[in-house]
Amino acid sequence: MLEKRPLIIDCDPGIDDFVAILLANSCGQFDIRAITTLGGNVLPQYTARNAKNTAAMIGLDCPIGRGAQKPLMHEIDTADYIHGVDGIGGVELPESDRPFDERPAWDIIYDEACKFPGQLEVAAIGPLTNIAILFRKYPEVVRLIKKLHIMGGSTTTGNHSPYGEFNIWEDVLAADIVFNSGVELRMVGLDCTRQGQCDKQVWHQGLQKPGLVISKLREMMAFDPTQTELYRQHRGIKPPKDVENYVPGLPDAVTMAGMIDEDLLQCQKYYVMVETTGPLTYGWTMVDWNMTTRKPFNCEVALKVDTDRITELYHQMFEFYEGK
Amino acid sequence: MQKMPIVFDCDPGHDDAVALFMAVGSERFDLRGITCVPGNNLLDKVSQNALKLTEFLGLDIPVVAGCPKPLAQECHPAVSVHGASGMEGPHLPLPKKQLAKVNAIDFLAQQIREAGGELTIVAVGPLTNIATLLLAYPELKGDIKRICIMGGSAEGGNVTPVAEFNIWHDPEAARIVFASGVPITMCGLDVTHRLYITEPEVEEIRALGRVGRLAAELFDYYKMYHGEGGVHNVIPHDAVAVCWLLDPEMFYTRSLHVEVDAGSGLSRGCTQVFAISRDMGDDSVKAEVVFDGDRDKFVQMFKHCIANLG
Numbered sequence: 001m002l003e004k005r006p007l008i009i010d011c012d013p014g015i016d017d018f019v020a021i022l023l024a025n026s027c028g029q030f031d032i033r034a035i036t037t038l039g040g041n042v043l044p045q046y047t048a049r050n051a052k053n054t055a056a057m058i059g060l061d062c063p064i065g066r067g068a069q070k071p072l073m074h075e076i077d078t079a080d081y082i083h084g085v086d087g088i089g090g091v092e093l094p095e096s097d098r099p100f101d102e103r104p105a106w107d108i109i110y111d112e113a114c115k116f117p118g119q120l121e122v123a124a125i126g127p128l129t130n131i132a133i134l135f136r137k138y139p140e141v142v143r144l145i146k147k148l149h150i151m152g153g154s155t156t157t158g159n160h161s162p163y164g165e166f167n168i169w170e171d172v173l174a175a176d177i178v179f180n181s182g183v184e185l186r187m188v189g190l191d192c193t194r195q196g197q198c199d200k201q202v203w204h205q206g207l208q209k210p211g212l213v214i215s216k217l218r219e220m221m222a223f224d225p226t227q228t229e230l231y232r233q234h235r236g237i238k239p240p241k242d243v244e245n246y247v248p249g250l251p252d253a254v255t256m257a258g259m260i261d262e263d264l265l266q267c268q269k270y271y272v273m274v275e276t277t278g279p280l281t282y283g284w285t286m287v288d289w290n291m292t293t294r295k296p297f298n299c300e301v302a303l304k305v306d307t308d309r310i311t312e313l314y315h316q317m318f319e320f321y322e323g324k
Numbered sequence: 325m326q327k328m329p330i331v332f333d334c335d336p337g338h339d340d341a342v343a344l345f346m347a348v349g350s351e352r353f354d355l356r357g358i359t360c361v362p363g364n365n366l367l368d369k370v371s372q373n374a375l376k377l378t379e380f381l382g383l384d385i386p387v388v389a390g391c392p393k394p395l396a397q398e399c400h401p402a403v404s405v406h407g408a409s410g411m412e413g414p415h416l417p418l419p420k421k422q423l424a425k426v427n428a429i430d431f432l433a434q435q436i437r438e439a440g441g442e443l444t445i446v447a448v449g450p451l452t453n454i455a456t457l458l459l460a461y462p463e464l465k466g467d468i469k470r471i472c473i474m475g476g477s478a479e480g481g482n483v484t485p486v487a488e489f490n491i492w493h494d495p496e497a498a499r500i501v502f503a504s505g506v507p508i509t510m511c512g513l514d515v516t517h518r519l520y521i522t523e524p525e526v527e528e529i530r531a532l533g534r535v536g537r538l539a540a541e542l543f544d545y546y547k548m549y550h551g552e553g554g555v556h557n558v559i560p561h562d563a564v565a566v567c568w569l570l571d572p573e574m575f576y577t578r579s580l581h582v583e584v585d586a587g588s589g590l591s592r593g594c595t596q597v598f599a600i601s602r603d604m605g606d607d608s609v610k611a612e613v614v615f616d617g618d619r620d621k622f623v624q625m626f627k628h629c630i631a632n633l634g
Contacts, residue, residue: 072395136395136452136456139391277588
């Protein structure tokens with residue numbers, strides 16, 4: 001049997017973070033050393049609780065840490081209009097009474113990186129605040145981490161602003177620090193994750209399987225943010241979601257899927273810059289497609305998703321949680 | 325009199341060196357350690373300089389190397405001011421003492437905790453270490469008594485028309501520190517340019533003993549940069565931050581809102597000092613902005629501190 005790959009998931013659950021955690025746990029490849037959280041999709045107290053309850057529900061016994069309460073230089077601005085105020089669309093997970101790990105997120109990641117030098121992989125699927133603090137507090141950690149996979153940015157357009165993908169937009173300074181850190185980096189951006197939907201039939205058959213975990217996922221999938229007052233304030237009026245035919249785009253889960261199956265994402269190395277000040281393009285991850293800057297590549301940019309492979313991973317995930 | 329516990333965060337640096345002499349010579353501080361930050365030169369050089377200085381002064385305190393580069397940009401050593409070593413001029417022997425093998429951010433956090441709300445941080449370099457501290461330990465903000473900064477300027481910079489070097493070297497860090505709500509004193513160019521030391525005064529300092537001799541030798545190099553128009557005044561910027569802590573009464577200081585421009589425009593690195601603000605209200609974060617001080621007293625105190633060291 002292959003040795004399991006040490007992994008830390010740094011996240012802000014978040015419905016798609018929830019699915020990413022489910023995938024990481026069910027694939028059997030990872031030794032999940034910790035889940036660390038921060039404010040992002042929703043306020044930090046919710047993301048921490050969601051991570052803790054999710055881990056407990058799926059029988060994942062790893063430290064759950066808390067990190068940044070807000071971005072490095074700004075106040076927090078959440079995407080609660082997408083995920084609901086509590087981050088998981090009001091779905092109630094069984095309340096875990098396990099205590100949080102008292103170390104801050106960056107210390108947990110550092111400690112694990114020291115335990116597994118050159119082996120630890122990190123999936124950063126929220127804003128990059130924790131990772132930026134990690135890199136600034138422990139500069140040497142950049143060389144200890146095998147690879148940092150981020151869900152963030154976009155080679156084309158954004159979701160929170162015309163060019164800003166939420167995770168990058170939320171903390172542009174942190175993103176800038178990470179992209180310029182020299183860490184082995186993969187960016188899975190929105191343009192890529194948008195292609196990564198599961199086959200509709202497989203998704204819906206899977207969602208109907210019995211068991212607590214899948215029932216909670218089913219409830220989250222039924223949550224329709226577009227019909228909330230919060231959403232209307234942010235985005236205006238939209239027709240309700242067609243729950244029967246809905247297959248979600250789950251950016252964080254696509255990022256995790258790309259870690260599980262090496263051939264799932266088609267990637268290419270580029271030099272990527274983060275727009276930290278532009279009035280129109282603030283939060284954009286600008287790819288230097290034509291090497292105009294002549295800077296060394298700092299990032300492996302995911303460009304395409306193999307939908308058959310991601311469908312297969314979701315299929316396996318549903319089987320794993322069937323009856324659990 | 326109870327000594328004031330301080331940590332000295334610096335990038336020596338000629339003026340850092342004399343600021344340290346003043347802090348130690350005043351005998352009013354309980355100096356718990358020195359943390360180093362790149363600025364006047366790269367981290368390894370300024371850290372070595374700090375070690376040399378502590379050894380010269382016979383100080384048995386930890387010297388810790390901090391963050392190797394600014395939060396969001398590369399280092400830009402001020403070689404034209406401080407020379408290739410960062411403290412060019414006098415020869416100091418290679419230090420036997422080693423840097424403390426602790427994480428600088430953890431070290432600062434530990435000092436804050438141990439001082440039980442009484443620790444003042446004297447920050448006379450770029451604010452990279454301090455910002456990282458505040459990011460990694462936000463819960464300790466309320467336990468820092470004060471951050472006394474040499475940096476910034478209300479009127480005019482020394483690197484760009486509006487940016488002073490320490491702030492310019494890491495504007496993001498400065499922005500984080502000034503917005504943190506920790507009590508801050510900003511000793512910017514407004515005051516430091518007024519507290520110069522004249523050439524005859526440098527000679528008086530040279531006669532004050534071995535530390536006075538070293539201070540004068542540092543000034544001999546440092547004044548070359550300031551020596552315009554034949555007037556060889558030296559401006560020991562960083563020493564002003566130490567002096568303010570020793571006697572705030574000899575300074576003209578105002579409580580004002582300061583905002584650091586960390587944008588990419590012409591005013592990047594500017595400390596915007598809001599003298600009058602209609603919409604900020606009384607709860608806006610304020611810093612003690614120092615505009616002027618008594619130069620004669622400053623020189624007198626400087627000499628007194630140096631003389632104490634023999």
